[in-house]
Amino acid sequence: MKKVTSFLLLTIFSFIFGQVVLAVGQMSQPINIENAVRGEIYEEQIMMVNSGDEQVTFKLLAEGDIAEWTSFYEIDDKENPITYMKVDAKGSKNAFVRFTIPEDSANGLYNGYVSVITVPGEEEGGEEKTKITVSQRIPRSVQINVSGEEIIDYNIHIYPDNLRLADGESLKINVIYQNKGNISVKPLIQQKIIKNDEIISNIIHPYPEDLKPIIPNESKTLPIKWDTKNAERGEYQTEITVLLGDKVIKTKLYNFSIGNQGVVLGAVKINSQIIWPLAGVVLIIIFVLVLLIVKKRLATAKSN
Secondary structure, eight states: OEEEEOOOOOOOOOEEEEEEEEEEOOOOOOEEEEEEEETEEEEEEEEEEOSSOOEEEEEEEEEEGGGEEEEEETTTTTEESSSSSETTTTTEEEEEEEEETTOOSSSSEEEEEEEEEEEEOOEEEEEEEEEEOOOEEEEEEEEEEESSSSOEEEEEEEESSSSSEOOOOOEEEEEEEEOOOOSSSEEEEEEEEETTTEEEEEEEEOOOOSSSBBBBOOEEEEEEEOOOOTTSEEEEEEEEEEETTTTEEEEEEEEEEEEOOEEEEETTEHHHHHHHHHHHHHHHHHHHHHHHHHHHHHHHHHHO
């Protein structure tokens, strides 16, 4: 579906250099697109007017939330996007601005601007060229309301690097998020550290600002860690919770130790104070069994 409406960007450039007189302006009426559908294309018609005595170059620019959705085209060529357009003196030219709504856009309002910027040029002046460095930018607000069904689906795997930590070794946890839905997501991770049934640390790990959202059909590993430098030796638990917004979607609990005080198998803990006595008992039993076998063989040999 294509929704084509029209608006006017009336542009008159205003600065004075010698004999050249120009002015710049733009209609203040915002661009509003309601009930936009993911994956659809929406277009607005642009008319640029040059009332000056010289040819003018216009730069077309999109800013804000909608910047990556926006492209500009000449009226008779909607295949090759443009960034600049020249308009002859005392003339006008039409173009299109196209908004392509990404398939993974979440429902909500997206704001930005479509701007017209003058491009400085050069004017002949005797033996040297005079550089015209003045430019003007006129923004026009854009608001796009994306609606439609959102599908949130996922597979999440949580696993630690090591659960038996040496003194000062950080606890490292990896969260693998596989996005099976139709919108991009930025999951949060909450980590609690528990000792003797008491929460001693409760940290929210926000989604990294420099990391792009997880798009549909993409998997990303989100590593987190807890610094044990000031922690006492002993047995602990860590509870890892994955959230989308304020909704809990996955929780996992692990037992771990600091200072190799115990042996941790998955989420099951065996204290070293129990292991060594048990190992000693097992060795004694083995020794007694071997002694009985040898004694029995010696008795058999004497009878023969």
